Amino acid sequence: HPDYSRAYLCLALSYARLGQMDDARRTTTELLHRDPQFTIAEWARNRPYAEAEVMDSLVADMRAIGLN
Secondary structure, eight states, X not given: OXXXXXXXXXXXXHHHHTTOHHXXXXXXXXXXXXXXXXXXXXXXXXXXXXSHHHHHHHHHHHHHTTOO
């Protein structure tokens, strides 16, 4: 679904993990266009992971691609 903003988050994180930072940042721009209120804190509030390292890694990637 082209308007589902969280799909853009997954795509941006995938690009970041592949080292394609320009694509990751462009996709982040699309995410924020579709969901201007997006914050890492709000996303993380409902995303419990058994291992804190997983959450820390995702949050670090989000910050690297320009999310707050």
